[in-house]
Amino acid sequence: MVFHHIPAEGSDGQYPSGKPGVIVVNLGTPDDTGYGAVRRYLSEFLSDRRVIEGPPVLWQPILQGVVLSTRPRASGRAYARIWDTQRNESPLRGVTRRQAEKLAERLAVSGVPVVWGMRYGRPSLAEALHDLLRQGCDRILTMPLYPQYSATTTATANDQIFRALMKLRNQPALRTLPPFADDPDFIAALARSVRDAQAQVQAQAPSQAQPFQMVVASFHGLPKDYVAKGDSYAADCLKTVTALRAALGMDETTLPMTFQSRFGPAKWLEPYTAPFIKALPARGVTRIAVVMPGFMADCLETLDEIGNEVREEFLAAGGESFTLIPCLNDSPASIDLLEKLARRELAGWL
Ligand SMILES: C=CC1=C(C)c2cc3[nH]c(cc4nc(cc5[nH]c(cc1n2)c(C)c5CCC(=O)O)C(CCC(=O)O)=C4C)c(C)c3C=C
Numbered sequence: 001m002v003f004h005h006i007p008a009e010g011s012d013g014q015y016p017s018g019k020p021g022v023i024v025v026n027l028g029t030p031d032d033t034g035y036g037a038v039r040r041y042l043s044e045f046l047s048d049r050r051v052i053e054g055p056p057v058l059w060q061p062i063l064q065g066v067v068l069s070t071r072p073r074a075s076g077r078a079y080a081r082i083w084d085t086q087r088n089e090s091p092l093r094g095v096t097r098r099q100a101e102k103l104a105e106r107l108a109v110s111g112v113p114v115v116w117g118m119r120y121g122r123p124s125l126a127e128a129l130h131d132l133l134r135q136g137c138d139r140i141l142t143m144p145l146y147p148q149y150s151a152t153t154t155a156t157a158n159d160q161i162f163r164a165l166m167k168l169r170n171q172p173a174l175r176t177l178p179p180f181a182d183d184p185d186f187i188a189a190l191a192r193s194v195r196d197a198q199a200q201v202q203a204q205a206p207s208q209a210q211p212f213q214m215v216v217a218s219f220h221g222l223p224k225d226y227v228a229k230g231d232s233y234a235a236d237c238l239k240t241v242t243a244l245r246a247a248l249g250m251d252e253t254t255l256p257m258t259f260q261s262r263f264g265p266a267k268w269l270e271p272y273t274a275p276f277i278k279a280l281p282a283r284g285v286t287r288i289a290v291v292m293p294g295f296m297a298d299c300l301e302t303l304d305e306i307g308n309e310v311r312e313e314f315l316a317a318g319g320e321s322f323t324l325i326p327c328l329n330d331s332p333a334s335i336d337l338l339e340k341l342a343r344r345e346l347a348g349w350l
Protein backbone atom coordinates (compact mmCIF):
# COMPACT_ATOMS: atom_id res chain seq x y z
CA MET A 1 0.00 0.00 0.00
CA VAL A 2 1.29 3.47 -0.89
CA PHE A 3 0.03 6.35 1.19
CA HIS A 4 0.31 9.93 -0.06
CA HIS A 5 2.16 12.48 1.94
CA ILE A 6 1.07 16.02 1.10
CA PRO A 7 3.23 18.45 3.06
CA ALA A 8 2.04 21.98 3.63
CA GLU A 9 3.81 24.51 1.45
CA GLY A 10 6.65 26.18 3.32
CA SER A 11 6.53 23.75 6.27
CA ASP A 12 8.67 20.79 7.24
CA GLY A 13 5.54 18.69 6.82
CA GLN A 14 5.91 16.91 10.13
CA TYR A 15 4.00 18.77 12.81
CA PRO A 16 0.29 19.40 13.28
CA SER A 17 -0.80 23.00 12.70
CA GLY A 18 -4.26 23.07 14.29
CA LYS A 19 -5.37 25.12 11.30
CA PRO A 20 -8.95 24.53 10.10
CA GLY A 21 -10.16 24.65 6.51
CA VAL A 22 -13.59 24.31 4.90
CA ILE A 23 -14.73 22.38 1.81
CA VAL A 24 -18.03 23.47 0.26
CA VAL A 25 -19.48 20.39 -1.46
CA ASN A 26 -22.17 19.96 -4.06
CA LEU A 27 -23.30 17.20 -6.38
CA GLY A 28 -21.35 17.81 -9.57
CA THR A 29 -22.05 18.57 -13.15
CA PRO A 30 -20.60 17.84 -16.60
CA ASP A 31 -17.60 19.80 -17.95
CA ASP A 32 -19.47 20.70 -21.14
CA THR A 33 -22.73 19.89 -22.87
CA GLY A 34 -21.29 17.43 -25.43
CA TYR A 35 -22.09 13.71 -25.48
CA GLY A 36 -18.69 12.64 -24.12
CA ALA A 37 -18.64 14.96 -21.11
CA VAL A 38 -22.25 14.29 -20.14
CA ARG A 39 -21.71 10.55 -20.57
CA ARG A 40 -18.64 10.63 -18.28
CA TYR A 41 -20.59 12.57 -15.66
CA LEU A 42 -23.70 10.36 -15.78
CA SER A 43 -21.59 7.21 -15.77
CA GLU A 44 -19.81 8.27 -12.58
CA PHE A 45 -23.03 9.48 -10.94
CA LEU A 46 -25.17 6.48 -11.84
CA SER A 47 -22.42 3.98 -10.98
CA ASP A 48 -22.49 5.23 -7.38
CA ARG A 49 -23.91 2.36 -5.34
CA ARG A 50 -25.46 4.84 -2.88
CA VAL A 51 -27.50 6.23 -5.81
CA ILE A 52 -28.43 2.98 -7.57
CA GLU A 53 -28.49 0.29 -4.90
CA GLY A 54 -29.23 -2.71 -7.13
CA PRO A 55 -26.53 -5.31 -7.87
CA PRO A 56 -23.96 -3.95 -10.38
CA VAL A 57 -24.03 -7.21 -12.40
CA LEU A 58 -27.62 -6.35 -13.32
CA TRP A 59 -27.37 -2.53 -13.41
CA GLN A 60 -24.04 -1.96 -15.20
CA PRO A 61 -25.11 -3.63 -18.49
CA ILE A 62 -28.30 -1.52 -18.50
CA LEU A 63 -26.36 1.65 -17.59
CA GLN A 64 -23.50 1.14 -20.06
CA GLY A 65 -25.97 -0.04 -22.72
CA VAL A 66 -29.32 1.68 -23.12
CA VAL A 67 -29.01 4.46 -20.51
CA LEU A 68 -25.62 5.88 -21.55
CA SER A 69 -26.35 5.58 -25.26
CA THR A 70 -29.46 7.76 -25.08
CA ARG A 71 -29.54 9.92 -21.95
CA PRO A 72 -26.29 11.90 -22.43
CA ARG A 73 -27.61 13.43 -25.66
CA ALA A 74 -30.98 14.41 -24.15
CA SER A 75 -29.38 15.70 -20.94
CA GLY A 76 -26.74 17.56 -22.99
CA ARG A 77 -29.49 19.41 -24.87
CA ALA A 78 -31.11 20.31 -21.53
CA TYR A 79 -27.77 21.54 -20.11
CA ALA A 80 -27.23 23.60 -23.29
CA ARG A 81 -30.48 25.50 -22.56
CA ILE A 82 -29.16 26.73 -19.18
CA TRP A 83 -25.38 26.80 -19.80
CA ASP A 84 -23.36 29.88 -18.81
CA THR A 85 -21.70 30.33 -22.18
CA GLN A 86 -19.58 33.26 -21.02
CA ARG A 87 -17.76 31.22 -18.38
CA ASN A 88 -18.42 27.92 -20.16
CA GLU A 89 -19.81 26.16 -17.11
CA SER A 90 -23.11 24.94 -15.70
CA PRO A 91 -25.04 27.15 -13.27
CA LEU A 92 -24.47 24.63 -10.46
CA ARG A 93 -20.71 24.98 -10.81
CA GLY A 94 -20.82 28.79 -11.00
CA VAL A 95 -23.08 29.13 -7.98
CA THR A 96 -21.06 26.66 -5.90
CA ARG A 97 -17.83 28.53 -6.71
CA ARG A 98 -19.33 31.90 -5.78
CA GLN A 99 -20.76 30.48 -2.55
CA ALA A 100 -17.29 29.22 -1.61
CA GLU A 101 -15.57 32.49 -2.61
CA LYS A 102 -18.01 34.58 -0.59
CA LEU A 103 -17.80 32.28 2.42
CA ALA A 104 -14.01 32.52 2.13
CA GLU A 105 -14.25 36.33 2.42
CA ARG A 106 -16.27 35.92 5.63
CA LEU A 107 -13.92 33.36 7.19
CA ALA A 108 -10.68 35.09 6.13
CA VAL A 109 -10.71 37.16 9.34
CA SER A 110 -10.50 33.88 11.26
CA GLY A 111 -7.70 32.57 9.04
CA VAL A 112 -9.84 29.74 7.65
CA PRO A 113 -9.42 28.98 3.93
CA VAL A 114 -12.47 27.78 1.98
CA VAL A 115 -12.31 25.62 -1.13
CA TRP A 116 -15.02 23.83 -3.10
CA GLY A 117 -15.43 20.45 -4.72
CA MET A 118 -17.93 18.17 -6.38
CA ARG A 119 -18.95 14.60 -5.54
CA TYR A 120 -18.95 13.76 -9.26
CA GLY A 121 -16.75 15.40 -11.85
CA ARG A 122 -14.52 18.40 -11.24
CA PRO A 123 -13.07 19.87 -9.17
CA SER A 124 -12.99 16.58 -7.26
CA LEU A 125 -13.23 16.38 -3.49
CA ALA A 126 -9.73 14.87 -3.40
CA GLU A 127 -8.37 17.96 -5.22
CA ALA A 128 -10.20 20.24 -2.79
CA LEU A 129 -8.86 18.33 0.21
CA HIS A 130 -5.28 18.33 -1.10
CA ASP A 131 -5.54 22.06 -1.71
CA LEU A 132 -6.35 22.58 2.00
CA LEU A 133 -3.60 20.18 3.11
CA ARG A 134 -1.07 22.12 1.03
CA GLN A 135 -2.28 25.28 2.77
CA GLY A 136 -1.37 23.64 6.08
CA CYS A 137 -4.87 22.67 7.27
CA ASP A 138 -5.09 19.60 9.47
CA ARG A 139 -8.68 20.15 10.63
CA ILE A 140 -11.25 19.93 7.88
CA LEU A 141 -14.94 20.83 7.91
CA THR A 142 -16.86 19.57 4.87
CA MET A 143 -20.17 21.23 4.10
CA PRO A 144 -22.33 19.15 1.76
CA LEU A 145 -24.89 21.76 0.74
CA TYR A 146 -27.96 19.54 1.01
CA PRO A 147 -30.45 20.96 3.53
CA GLN A 148 -32.19 17.57 3.79
CA TYR A 149 -30.18 14.42 4.48
CA SER A 150 -30.15 11.55 2.01
CA ALA A 151 -27.80 8.60 1.71
CA THR A 152 -27.80 9.37 -2.04
CA THR A 153 -26.39 12.89 -1.52
CA THR A 154 -25.04 13.71 1.95
CA ALA A 155 -23.67 10.24 2.76
CA THR A 156 -22.02 9.66 -0.59
CA ALA A 157 -20.35 13.09 -0.43
CA ASN A 158 -18.94 12.16 2.97
CA ASP A 159 -17.91 8.69 1.71
CA GLN A 160 -15.94 10.35 -1.06
CA ILE A 161 -14.01 12.54 1.38
CA PHE A 162 -13.20 9.49 3.49
CA ARG A 163 -12.05 7.67 0.33
CA ALA A 164 -9.53 10.48 -0.19
CA LEU A 165 -8.47 10.28 3.48
CA MET A 166 -7.90 6.51 3.11
CA LYS A 167 -4.96 7.29 0.82
CA LEU A 168 -3.19 9.69 3.20
CA ARG A 169 -0.36 8.87 5.56
CA ASN A 170 -1.14 11.86 7.80
CA GLN A 171 -4.88 12.28 8.07
CA PRO A 172 -6.45 15.58 9.07
CA ALA A 173 -9.26 15.62 11.63
CA LEU A 174 -12.64 15.76 9.94
CA ARG A 175 -16.05 17.22 10.71
CA THR A 176 -19.10 17.02 8.44
CA LEU A 177 -21.99 19.48 8.40
CA PRO A 178 -25.25 17.79 9.40
CA PRO A 179 -28.49 18.51 7.50
CA PHE A 180 -30.12 21.87 8.21
CA ALA A 181 -33.69 21.13 7.07
CA ASP A 182 -35.41 23.35 9.64
CA ASP A 183 -32.60 25.68 10.64
CA PRO A 184 -34.34 28.98 11.49
CA ASP A 185 -32.01 31.06 9.28
CA PHE A 186 -32.50 28.64 6.36
CA ILE A 187 -36.28 28.85 6.74
CA ALA A 188 -36.20 32.64 7.14
CA ALA A 189 -34.15 32.98 3.94
CA LEU A 190 -36.59 30.73 2.04
CA ALA A 191 -39.60 32.64 3.40
CA ARG A 192 -37.98 35.91 2.38
CA SER A 193 -37.39 34.57 -1.16
CA VAL A 194 -41.11 33.72 -1.43
CA ARG A 195 -42.16 37.16 -0.13
CA ASP A 196 -39.71 38.90 -2.50
CA ALA A 197 -41.23 37.02 -5.45
CA GLN A 198 -44.73 37.94 -4.26
CA ALA A 199 -43.79 41.63 -4.07
CA GLN A 200 -42.17 41.54 -7.51
CA VAL A 201 -45.18 39.95 -9.20
CA GLN A 202 -47.54 42.26 -7.31
CA ALA A 203 -45.61 45.29 -8.60
CA GLN A 204 -46.06 44.05 -12.18
CA ALA A 205 -49.81 43.34 -11.81
CA PRO A 206 -51.09 45.57 -9.00
CA SER A 207 -54.75 44.71 -9.78
CA GLN A 208 -54.36 41.12 -8.54
CA ALA A 209 -55.39 40.76 -4.90
CA GLN A 210 -53.07 37.74 -4.48
CA PRO A 211 -50.08 37.41 -6.83
CA PHE A 212 -50.08 33.60 -6.46
CA GLN A 213 -53.00 31.32 -5.64
CA MET A 214 -50.50 28.66 -4.64
CA VAL A 215 -46.78 28.25 -3.99
CA VAL A 216 -45.64 24.72 -4.83
CA ALA A 217 -42.66 23.49 -2.78
CA SER A 218 -40.90 21.05 -5.11
CA PHE A 219 -38.13 18.82 -3.73
CA HIS A 220 -35.87 16.44 -5.64
CA GLY A 221 -37.47 12.99 -5.51
CA LEU A 222 -36.11 9.71 -4.16
CA PRO A 223 -37.19 6.08 -4.70
CA LYS A 224 -39.87 5.18 -2.13
CA ASP A 225 -37.99 1.98 -1.47
CA TYR A 226 -34.98 3.93 -0.07
CA VAL A 227 -37.27 5.81 2.31
CA ALA A 228 -38.95 2.56 3.38
CA LYS A 229 -35.49 1.16 4.17
CA GLY A 230 -34.79 4.11 6.46
CA ASP A 231 -33.40 7.06 4.48
CA SER A 232 -34.49 10.09 6.52
CA TYR A 233 -34.83 12.31 3.42
CA ALA A 234 -38.65 12.38 3.32
CA ALA A 235 -38.83 13.25 7.02
CA ASP A 236 -36.33 16.08 6.47
CA CYS A 237 -38.37 17.43 3.52
CA LEU A 238 -41.44 17.44 5.74
CA LYS A 239 -39.48 19.35 8.41
CA THR A 240 -38.54 22.02 5.86
CA VAL A 241 -41.99 22.44 4.38
CA THR A 242 -43.71 22.45 7.78
CA ALA A 243 -41.39 25.18 9.06
CA LEU A 244 -41.77 27.17 5.84
CA ARG A 245 -45.58 26.96 6.05
CA ALA A 246 -45.43 28.25 9.62
CA ALA A 247 -43.10 31.10 8.64
CA LEU A 248 -45.39 32.19 5.79
CA GLY A 249 -48.74 31.53 7.49
CA MET A 250 -49.59 28.98 4.78
CA ASP A 251 -50.86 25.37 4.82
CA GLU A 252 -50.90 22.11 2.81
CA THR A 253 -53.32 23.66 0.29
CA THR A 254 -51.57 26.97 -0.34
CA LEU A 255 -48.01 25.54 0.01
CA PRO A 256 -48.20 21.88 -1.10
CA MET A 257 -45.12 19.63 -1.17
CA THR A 258 -44.24 17.74 -4.38
CA PHE A 259 -41.26 15.73 -5.70
CA GLN A 260 -39.51 16.24 -9.04
CA SER A 261 -36.73 14.70 -11.18
CA ARG A 262 -37.89 11.09 -11.06
CA PHE A 263 -35.44 8.70 -12.75
CA GLY A 264 -36.26 5.17 -13.93
CA PRO A 265 -39.35 2.99 -13.60
CA ALA A 266 -39.52 2.55 -9.80
CA LYS A 267 -42.02 4.39 -7.58
CA TRP A 268 -40.57 7.60 -6.19
CA LEU A 269 -41.90 9.91 -3.49
CA GLU A 270 -45.27 11.42 -4.47
CA PRO A 271 -46.98 13.54 -5.59
CA TYR A 272 -44.82 14.06 -8.68
CA THR A 273 -44.30 17.78 -9.41
CA ALA A 274 -44.99 17.86 -13.17
CA PRO A 275 -48.42 16.12 -13.26
CA PHE A 276 -49.43 17.93 -10.06
CA ILE A 277 -48.75 21.37 -11.57
CA LYS A 278 -50.17 20.48 -14.98
CA ALA A 279 -53.51 19.57 -13.35
CA LEU A 280 -53.83 22.89 -11.48
CA PRO A 281 -55.49 25.08 -14.18
CA ALA A 282 -58.35 22.54 -14.42
CA ARG A 283 -58.89 23.16 -10.68
CA GLY A 284 -59.00 26.92 -11.26
CA VAL A 285 -55.43 27.54 -10.07
CA THR A 286 -53.79 29.56 -12.83
CA ARG A 287 -51.29 31.80 -10.98
CA ILE A 288 -48.55 29.93 -9.12
CA ALA A 289 -44.97 30.13 -7.93
CA VAL A 290 -42.56 27.25 -7.39
CA VAL A 291 -39.97 27.23 -4.61
CA MET A 292 -37.36 24.45 -4.50
CA PRO A 293 -36.09 24.18 -0.91
CA GLY A 294 -34.05 21.02 -1.54
CA PHE A 295 -31.56 22.88 -3.71
CA MET A 296 -29.11 25.46 -2.37
CA ALA A 297 -28.01 26.26 -5.94
CA ASP A 298 -29.89 26.65 -9.18
CA CYS A 299 -29.11 23.78 -11.53
CA LEU A 300 -30.47 21.68 -14.34
CA GLU A 301 -33.31 20.41 -12.18
CA THR A 302 -34.53 23.87 -11.13
CA LEU A 303 -33.79 26.02 -14.19
CA ASP A 304 -34.67 23.59 -16.97
CA GLU A 305 -36.93 20.88 -15.55
CA ILE A 306 -39.10 23.32 -13.60
CA GLY A 307 -38.22 26.69 -15.16
CA ASN A 308 -38.63 25.48 -18.76
CA GLU A 309 -40.41 22.10 -19.02
CA VAL A 310 -42.93 22.36 -16.19
CA ARG A 311 -43.58 26.05 -16.91
CA GLU A 312 -44.46 25.25 -20.55
CA GLU A 313 -46.75 22.38 -19.51
CA PHE A 314 -48.54 24.61 -17.00
CA LEU A 315 -49.08 27.43 -19.50
CA ALA A 316 -50.20 24.97 -22.20
CA ALA A 317 -52.76 23.55 -19.76
CA GLY A 318 -54.30 27.01 -19.22
CA GLY A 319 -52.01 28.47 -16.56
CA GLU A 320 -51.67 32.26 -16.66
CA SER A 321 -48.68 33.12 -14.53
CA PHE A 322 -45.75 30.93 -13.44
CA THR A 323 -43.01 32.32 -11.20
CA LEU A 324 -39.82 30.36 -10.61
CA ILE A 325 -38.38 31.41 -7.25
CA PRO A 326 -34.58 31.37 -7.42
CA CYS A 327 -32.66 29.10 -5.06
CA LEU A 328 -30.76 30.85 -2.27
CA ASN A 329 -27.59 30.64 -4.39
CA ASP A 330 -24.96 33.24 -3.35
CA SER A 331 -27.45 35.79 -2.01
CA PRO A 332 -26.37 37.65 1.16
CA ALA A 333 -28.91 35.65 3.22
CA SER A 334 -27.45 32.43 1.84
CA ILE A 335 -23.88 33.41 2.71
CA ASP A 336 -25.04 34.56 6.18
CA LEU A 337 -26.50 31.07 6.65
CA LEU A 338 -23.35 29.32 5.43
CA GLU A 339 -21.18 31.47 7.69
CA LYS A 340 -23.38 30.72 10.69
CA LEU A 341 -23.35 26.97 10.00
CA ALA A 342 -19.59 26.99 9.38
CA ARG A 343 -18.79 28.90 12.58
CA ARG A 344 -21.07 26.61 14.61
CA GLU A 345 -19.35 23.48 13.25
CA LEU A 346 -15.88 25.01 13.67
CA ALA A 347 -16.50 25.65 17.39
CA GLY A 348 -13.42 24.81 19.41
CA TRP A 349 -11.24 24.87 16.29
CA LEU A 350 -11.11 28.64 15.85
C1 LIG B 1 -31.47 7.19 -9.11
C2 LIG B 1 -31.12 8.36 -9.54
C3 LIG B 1 -31.07 9.60 -8.74
C4 LIG B 1 -31.24 9.85 -7.37
C5 LIG B 1 -31.56 8.86 -6.27
C6 LIG B 1 -31.06 11.26 -7.17
C7 LIG B 1 -31.15 11.92 -5.94
C8 LIG B 1 -30.90 13.29 -5.74
N1 LIG B 1 -30.34 14.19 -6.62
C9 LIG B 1 -30.29 15.45 -6.05
C10 LIG B 1 -29.82 16.64 -6.63
C11 LIG B 1 -29.51 16.81 -7.99
N2 LIG B 1 -29.67 15.89 -8.99
C12 LIG B 1 -29.28 16.42 -10.19
C13 LIG B 1 -29.26 15.80 -11.42
C14 LIG B 1 -29.54 14.44 -11.64
N3 LIG B 1 -30.09 13.53 -10.76
C15 LIG B 1 -30.15 12.27 -11.34
C16 LIG B 1 -30.57 11.08 -10.74
C17 LIG B 1 -30.80 10.88 -9.36
N4 LIG B 1 -30.79 11.82 -8.38
C18 LIG B 1 -29.63 12.40 -12.68
C19 LIG B 1 -29.51 11.27 -13.69
C20 LIG B 1 -29.24 13.74 -12.86
C21 LIG B 1 -28.49 14.33 -14.07
C22 LIG B 1 -29.25 15.11 -15.00
C23 LIG B 1 -30.14 14.29 -15.88
O1 LIG B 1 -29.64 13.56 -16.72
O2 LIG B 1 -31.35 14.39 -15.64
C24 LIG B 1 -28.83 17.77 -9.96
C25 LIG B 1 -28.39 18.80 -11.01
C26 LIG B 1 -26.97 18.67 -11.53
C27 LIG B 1 -26.58 19.80 -12.46
O3 LIG B 1 -25.52 19.67 -13.10
O4 LIG B 1 -27.24 20.83 -12.59
C28 LIG B 1 -28.96 18.01 -8.59
C29 LIG B 1 -28.61 19.27 -7.83
C30 LIG B 1 -30.80 15.32 -4.73
C31 LIG B 1 -30.92 16.46 -3.74
C32 LIG B 1 -31.18 13.98 -4.53
C33 LIG B 1 -31.74 13.27 -3.35
C34 LIG B 1 -32.58 13.70 -2.55
Ligand SMILES: [Fe+2]
Pocket residue numbers: 220261
Ligand atom coordinates in the same frame (compact mmCIF):
# COMPACT_ATOMS: atom_id res chain seq x y z
FE1 LIG C 1 -30.62 13.95 -8.79
Ligand SMILES: [Fe+2]
Pocket residue numbers: 261300301305
Ligand atom coordinates in the same frame (compact mmCIF):
# COMPACT_ATOMS: atom_id res chain seq x y z
FE1 LIG D 1 -34.11 16.01 -14.36
